[in-house]
Amino acid sequence: MPLSTPRLTIDRRTALLAGAGLLGGGLALPARGQDGGAEAVYGPDDPQARRGGTLTVAIANEPPNLDPFHQAGDARTAITVLMYQGLMFEDASGVAKPLLAESMAVSDDGLTYTFTLRRGVRFHTGRTMTSADVKYSYDYVRNPANGSPGALDFGTIAEIGAPDDHTVVVRLSEPNASLPMTLTNRFGGVVPVDTFATPQARARLSQQSVGTGPFMLQEFRPQSHIRMARFPNYWRQGQPYLDGVLFSVQPNAASVLVALRSRRVDLALLARPQDAEQLQGQAGLNITSASSLRQCSLDLDGNHAQLKDPRVRQAIALAVDKDAVMQASISGKGKVLGTIPAAMQESWGAPISALPNQKPDMARAKALLAEAGLPDGFTMDLISIIGFEWMDPAGVTLAQQLAPLGIRLNIQRVELGVWLNAYRSRNMRFTFNDWGTQPDPHILYYRHFHSQPRGADFRNWNNAEGDRLLDAGMATADPARRKEIYVEFQKVVDASVPTVMLFSPDLVSVAQQRVRNYAQHPTGWWFGLAKAWIAA
Amino acid sequence: MIEALLRRLGAALVTLVLATGVVFLVIRAVPGDIIGEMLGQSAGDPASEAALRAFFGLDRPLVTQYLTWAGDVLRGDLGTSMRQGLPVLGIVLDAFLVTLEIGLATLLVSILVGVPLGLAAGVRPGGVADMMVEGFTLLGLSAPVFWTGMVLLILADSWLGWSPPLIYTPPSVSLADNLEGIALPVLALGFLQAAAYAQFTRQQSAALMRQDFVRAARARGLPARVVYGRHLLRNIAIPLVTYAGLILVQILGGVVVVETLFGIPGLGRTLLAAIQGRDYPVLQGALLLTVVVALLVNLVIDLTYALIDPRVRGA
Numbered sequence: 001m002p003l004s005t006p007r008l009t010i011d012r013r014t015a016l017l018a019g020a021g022l023l024g025g026g027l028a029l030p031a032r033g034q035d036g037g038a039e040a041v042y043g044p045d046d047p048q049a050r051r052g053g054t055l056t057v058a059i060a061n062e063p064p065n066l067d068p069f070h071q072a073g074d075a076r077t078a079i080t081v082l083m084y085q086g087l088m089f090e091d092a093s094g095v096a097k098p099l100l101a102e103s104m105a106v107s108d109d110g111l112t113y114t115f116t117l118r119r120g121v122r123f124h125t126g127r128t129m130t131s132a133d134v135k136y137s138y139d140y141v142r143n144p145a146n147g148s149p150g151a152l153d154f155g156t157i158a159e160i161g162a163p164d165d166h167t168v169v170v171r172l173s174e175p176n177a178s179l180p181m182t183l184t185n186r187f188g189g190v191v192p193v194d195t196f197a198t199p200q201a202r203a204r205l206s207q208q209s210v211g212t213g214p215f216m217l218q219e220f221r222p223q224s225h226i227r228m229a230r231f232p233n234y235w236r237q238g239q240p241y242l243d244g245v246l247f248s249v250q251p252n253a254a255s256v257l258v259a260l261r262s263r264r265v266d267l268a269l270l271a272r273p274q275d276a277e278q279l280q281g282q283a284g285l286n287i288t289s290a291s292s293l294r295q296c297s298l299d300l301d302g303n304h305a306q307l308k309d310p311r312v313r314q315a316i317a318l319a320v321d322k323d324a325v326m327q328a329s330i331s332g333k334g335k336v337l338g339t340i341p342a343a344m345q346e347s348w349g350a351p352i353s354a355l356p357n358q359k360p361d362m363a364r365a366k367a368l369l370a371e372a373g374l375p376d377g378f379t380m381d382l383i384s385i386i387g388f389e390w391m392d393p394a395g396v397t398l399a400q401q402l403a404p405l406g407i408r409l410n411i412q413r414v415e416l417g418v419w420l421n422a423y424r425s426r427n428m429r430f431t432f433n434d435w436g437t438q439p440d441p442h443i444l445y446y447r448h449f450h451s452q453p454r455g456a457d458f459r460n461w462n463n464a465e466g467d468r469l470l471d472a473g474m475a476t477a478d479p480a481r482r483k484e485i486y487v488e489f490q491k492v493v494d495a496s497v498p499t500v501m502l503f504s505p506d507l508v509s510v511a512q513q514r515v516r517n518y519a520q521h522p523t524g525w526w527f528g529l530a531k532a533w534i535a536a
Numbered sequence: 537m538i539e540a541l542l543r544r545l546g547a548a549l550v551t552l553v554l555a556t557g558v559v560f561l562v563i564r565a566v567p568g569d570i571i572g573e574m575l576g577q578s579a580g581d582p583a584s585e586a587a588l589r590a591f592f593g594l595d596r597p598l599v600t601q602y603l604t605w606a607g608d609v610l611r612g613d614l615g616t617s618m619r620q621g622l623p624v625l626g627i628v629l630d631a632f633l634v635t636l637e638i639g640l641a642t643l644l645v646s647i648l649v650g651v652p653l654g655l656a657a658g659v660r661p662g663g664v665a666d667m668m669v670e671g672f673t674l675l676g677l678s679a680p681v682f683w684t685g686m687v688l689l690i691l692a693d694s695w696l697g698w699s700p701p702l703i704y705t706p707p708s709v710s711l712a713d714n715l716e717g718i719a720l721p722v723l724a725l726g727f728l729q730a731a732a733y734a735q736f737t738r739q740q741s742a743a744l745m746r747q748d749f750v751r752a753a754r755a756r757g758l759p760a761r762v763v764y765g766r767h768l769l770r771n772i773a774i775p776l777v778t779y780a781g782l783i784l785v786q787i788l789g790g791v792v793v794v795e796t797l798f799g800i801p802g803l804g805r806t807l808l809a810a811i812q813g814r815d816y817p818v819l820q821g822a823l824l825l826t827v828v829v830a831l832l833v834n835l836v837i838d839l840t841y842a843l844i845d846p847r848v849r850g851a
Contacts, residue, residue, distance in 0.1 A: 072578035144583030203621025223801035248702040417568030456580025
């Protein structure tokens, strides 16, 4: 069966209008219909849907736990989005829209957001959600003493009020246009008041879910499976269609393929998009491919002996043939990047033609290196992470591409925990990276590239112009102006090269034919199961 | 003999304390901690990181952390997993039972296949059977378990259109589902261990065949059944039992490969996940259990000698 690549249907006009509604002074964005417009995140309703059955999903990355507030990894979020919901959700075009909120209004100064809550929303515990629960949840996340990785994202919130059961007022210390996206599903899930009142509470979340999502946790058996059952009191009546979902943790990419071929699993996202070729011609499988929000990149440490010189970083950027790296790494099953992940290029990306350092130019690279006093090149380590298969061929390809500059790479393969430790302590050196984002430029860039203490600046970039643009982007409500600012920011990234974004691997999902109405969200999270069903 | 056993138990306890201390220090010397896994690339807020470190008690001096852990262990509490928040005792016992089942099943397969092959080869060194068994052992010992497992997986998929079930089912829930789940892992491990067992049995039996008492028995015209069954097998029983113990410990230690390959939630995979996630309590608990099991297996082997060899009973 040939790979089908559905066209990304991003209605920019709609997206921008919606964005203006979200962010514009004094405007309000209401939810649409009973679903609150949530078809954009969960997929469309299906009147023909057959209720019942358990859908089996193969996952290669197991979440360490299912705590929505203390675990940052994508493996956790991908699954907990079915159990926990935020006031807002991230739609595929990069706009935050109401989910547990019915509507949202923003004050003229952009400092006060008023949310009207959806009525009749029940938690898995049976209790009805009120504004007190929302206030409790977000106050918990933003308090650094609670150790949530979301605290930095919630940093501009000064105060949360709950004037009545159905209204939440969020006051900011400074304008933050990405607040609606912050209140989506990564750290913005709503849990009942006092969920974390006891030290044992975090452990309980791996045994029992307490959110408002369409599915509730039945069983989590580490290294084996996660079983969920339909939440009977879900606020969207008649949904989900499935009785349950079983996530089976698969030890490697090969076993996912075997399980798909033998029909032991109904659905899987391929960790290696090139594996889709092995399933071609297999009867009964539907394969879809789309652009992703993930980026495979090279990071350059501003404190590194040679890389601290921007001319050296530019020279490296100009010597890299991204397409060749992508061919070697994932057989070309992705999109070559400029300065933003593929699924955000159309909405927020600077045109690659406007970024002079994003295409190979060996003559210029050599000139820059000579100008930097390194005409004969130098030797340095390239850090690669064990378990990230694409990095091995990419490393070899990169070593070949940098050799004409006289840059000799010693490829060092390190374990993920060791790599994360170096990363957190801002000792990145010259390393591969692999990370994803929610579809918002502030969330994508700010933590990574803004100088400390407002950002984390993992790459020791410390770029004043970058900081200025990131602050301006955060404070700007008008979507068109906001895009201009982020395009400017990308030009600074392109010129100064703290990172070389190589490619976004395609998001390839494979489903048995009996799986119906499943829509794959560009985050790679499993939202679509809320409206999927199984044909007889 | 009791005195000897007590001495061994004492030595085992010292080993246990030393092993836990070493494990405790070594895992903490490795860069990275649970906070890194929790925060990933969402790190960058020192206050949040400090709060998490305090929550897990990682801000206390190492000696305090070790003594607290050891004190809890003496009270039967192995602590709480940093990743899952569940009691470590439950996590490692559940995982250990899975591994033990695979280990025992592998041992059974190894003995049932390896001993007869080794005997057949050993009684006539240089014969046809010996050469065939040598080929078997060479292949079994040189093929990495990972490779064998992959080959089995691919053959089962492409020839039979069958793959192992997605989820491990305990035998108490469904024996059929359980056997279906452990068949390939046991075959992959069993191939290696049966080869090792066959080689060992062959060496032992070939050496015995040259002994005077065997030659005398054969010269007296005793039937082969009596010569091999009573004289030969009885005399190689002790080394075979010793070897079984060694193999079991080896299987328990090396099962991580098949558990990872086939997605079996056993002790090896639990250990690996604990190392990757820097889940210190689970790692310490799992290793503690492994050391205890190794010591117990050795103790049981010593006791088994006494049952097999009357001379040991009086020692």
